[in-house]
Amino acid sequence: MNTKPVIQLIDVKKGFGQQQVLKGVNLSLFEGKTTVIVGESGKGKSLVLKHILGLMKPDSGQVLVFNKDINKIKKKELKEVRSYFGVLFQNSALFDSMTVFDNVALPLRERTKKSEEEIKEIVNEKLKLMDLEGSNEKYPAL
Amino acid sequence: MFLLKWFEKMGEHGLYYMNQAGRMGIFLFNVVLSVFRPPYYKIFNITKQIYVIGTLSIFVIVFTGAFTGMVLGLQGYTTLRKFGSEGMLGSVVALSLIRELGPVLAALMVTGRAGSAICAEIGIMRNSEQIDALECMAIDPHKYIVAPKFIATIIAMPLLTAIFNVVGVFGGYLVGVKLLGLNEGAYFVNMYKNVEYDDIYMMFVKSLCFGLLIVWICAAKGYLVHFERKGGFGAEGVSRVTTYAVVLTSVSILVFDYLITSFLI
Numbered sequence: 001m002n003t004k005p006v007i008q009l010i011d012v013k014k015g016f017g018q019q020q021v022l023k024g025v026n027l028s029l030f031e032g033k034t035t036v037i038v039g040e041s042g043k044g045k046s047l048v049l050k051h052i053l054g055l056m057k058p059d060s061g062q063v064l065v066f067n068k069d070i071n072k073i074k075k076k077e078l079k080e081v082r083s084y085f086g087v088l089f090q091n092s093a094l095f096d097s098m099t100v101f102d103n104v105a106l107p108l109r110e111r112t113k114k115s116e117e118e119i120k121e122i123v124n125e126k127l128k129l130m131d132l133e134g135s136n137e138k139y140p141a142l
Numbered sequence: 143m144f145l146l147k148w149f150e151k152m153g154e155h156g157l158y159y160m161n162q163a164g165r166m167g168i169f170l171f172n173v174v175l176s177v178f179r180p181p182y183y184k185i186f187n188i189t190k191q192i193y194v195i196g197t198l199s200i201f202v203i204v205f206t207g208a209f210t211g212m213v214l215g216l217q218g219y220t221t222l223r224k225f226g227s228e229g230m231l232g233s234v235v236a237l238s239l240i241r242e243l244g245p246v247l248a249a250l251m252v253t254g255r256a257g258s259a260i261c262a263e264i265g266i267m268r269n270s271e272q273i274d275a276l277e278c279m280a281i282d283p284h285k286y287i288v289a290p291k292f293i294a295t296i297i298a299m300p301l302l303t304a305i306f307n308v309v310g311v312f313g314g315y316l317v318g319v320k321l322l323g324l325n326e327g328a329y330f331v332n333m334y335k336n337v338e339y340d341d342i343y344m345m346f347v348k349s350l351c352f353g354l355l356i357v358w359i360c361a362a363k364g365y366l367v368h369f370e371r372k373g374g375f376g377a378e379g380v381s382r383v384t385t386y387a388v389v390l391t392s393v394s395i396l397v398f399d400y401l402i403t404s405f406l407i
Contacts, residue, residue, distance in 0.1 A: 053277075053278055055274050082278055089274065110281045
């Protein structure tokens with residue numbers, strides 16, 4: 001196992017108005033190691049994840065991903081860093097006005113130059129893996 | 143002590159509104175930037191939004207345009223008859239519509255129909271973390287969600303205003319000529335003589351600015367729903383912010399109408 005953390009939170013503080021949610025969080029996540037964050041509801045678990053993804057900025061402290069401060073890197077670099085993450089949001093965050101097929105095809109259409117035929121092939125393959133064959137035209141239930 | 147608390151509260155309100163104004167400014171900057179940044183659009187995204195914002199608004203625009211023209215015809219005819227200048231009715235209807243009522247009423251109608259929909263749609267996407275999900279997939283939400291609506295509104299608004307004006311002119315014709323017996327030639331010839339390029343230019347500038355205001359305020363309010371002071375969470379938060387967006391847009395349209403008129407007159 002690599003001894004250098006890939007994700008590191010250093011004294012991260014975050015509050016909303018009078019309510020201080022993250023009170024100096026220190027956390028190191030290592031490559032090849034599964035880490036579980038457990039806690040009561042409203043204690044800031046999702047908030048920690050949003051800070052790691054750069055979706056929220058801390059009031060103070062640092063969030064390092066691959067040794068780079070995620071809040072200080074350029075937009076282009078941030079996009080690249082984010083492409084390494086796979087996120088399952090609390091409420092699925094599926095695009096509810098798009099079909100199952102379009103949901104899976106979205107990043108391929110927007111981030112690659114693949115033809116619609118290639119995209120169709122990849123999406124169908126992924127849906128088959130998930131036992132979702134024949135659900136192409138259905139809409140996701142949230 | 144009471145005075146101190148009052149100042150504290152006022153300062154808090156002031157800071158909040160300054161922050162919101164700043165966020166909305168940055169939002170507009172990012173959207174405009176994203177319009178010119180590659181990857182360039184799949185034309186379908188824009189045509190779909192033109193259909194949603196423009197085509198689906200045509201019915202309400204035709205309906206309000208017709209009745210606005212009709213009431214202008216009726217009021218204009220009654221007033222002008224007092225001075226013996228009923229023949230000027232065509233000019234009065236056309237100039238009132240082109241310079242003022244057309245752009246303003248069309249913009250207010252589009253705000254109610256399409257602006258509220260834009261705000262609610264983006265607000266729900268924010269609350270259900272769909273915008274966060276886009277960011278995580280390294281897809282720029284300004285470009286993917288807002289830019290097509292932005293371009294579509296800017297294209298649709300002048301066209302809707304033109305439709306409003308044409309229907310309004312024929313509404314005035316219906317009442318003035320067909321109902322009240324004014325000479326058909328006088329109605330159109332006077333209109334032709336008195337409507338100038340500057341009037342059309344003013345209509346065009348106003349409709350473009352109003353289109354920009356509609357899409358900017360409504361989209362920004364939805365996009366920034368999570369920053370709302372009273373909490374922008376859940377269905378109630380989206381409902382509150384949508385109402386606020388429609389009110390703010392409508393008021394801004396009227397304020398900017400005065401400002402643009404004073405610059406162009």
